[in-house]
Amino acid sequence: MSRYARSFAALSVITSGVYAVLVTLGLRNLVVGDPPMQPFDLRLLGYTYFEATFYLEHLPARAVALYAGPLRALDTVFPALMGLWLGWALWGLTRNVHAWSRVILMVVPGGYVIMDLAENALISEMLHHGPGAISGELVALASSYTVTKFFTLFVAFALLSVMIVFNVGKKRRGWRG
Numbered sequence: 001m002s003r004y005a006r007s008f009a010a011l012s013v014i015t016s017g018v019y020a021v022l023v024t025l026g027l028r029n030l031v032v033g034d035p036p037m038q039p040f041d042l043r044l045l046g047y048t049y050f051e052a053t054f055y056l057e058h059l060p061a062r063a064v065a066l067y068a069g070p071l072r073a074l075d076t077v078f079p080a081l082m083g084l085w086l087g088w089a090l091w092g093l094t095r096n097v098h099a100w101s102r103v104i105l106m107v108v109p110g111g112y113v114i115m116d117l118a119e120n121a122l123i124s125e126m127l128h129h130g131p132g133a134i135s136g137e138l139v140a141l142a143s144s145y146t147v148t149k150f151f152t153l154f155v156a157f158a159l160l161s162v163m164i165v166f167n168v169g170k171k172r173r174g175w176r177g
Contacts, residue, residue: 008088015081022074029066032058039067040123041075044150046143049136056131068127072120079116083109086156093163108159112152119145 001009023042030039037055040047047055059067086109094102122142126134 004092008092011081011085011088015078015085018074018078018081022071022078025066025071029063030059030071032060032063040126040142040146041119043143043146046147047139048143049134049139052126052134052139052143053131056126056134064127068124072124075120076117079113079120082116082153083113086112086160089160090156090163093160093167096167105159108152108156112149112156115145115149115152119149 026039026042031037032055037051037058040052040055087106090105090109091102094105097105119142122138122145126138126142129138
């Protein structure tokens, strides 16, 4: 196995492990209400001002402390890991593509990282202010970053899928080594 393949495998394990911890802790400790409402970070289609205030009103203090503390720290590491993983995968699958095309493809993982980190900062601000002091503009902005984060992730995985098909169709080895 090549050095690239070994390092990609290690990065895959680390990224998956961090994600598993984030989702497990989030779903076990941050789901509230009836019907159950997931943490902001996991809402694929975003959320409204009403949903955000309702969620924050029903989030226990210990859950706020977890969300704004250890989970926030872990969720600062995860976007960087995921962006690196996406970039590494795209780079490995595009070795037969023009150099500028490879550089342009790296914009997508970078965009994902920026969207996720901005979303995290805005969610942290909402947690800090609480349900009575958040504005509709703050919620709308945070929600838009959540939706954009997932859209960018979808685009990245679509690009990965296209590159895998392209490499298999050309009977090339897509992964280095």
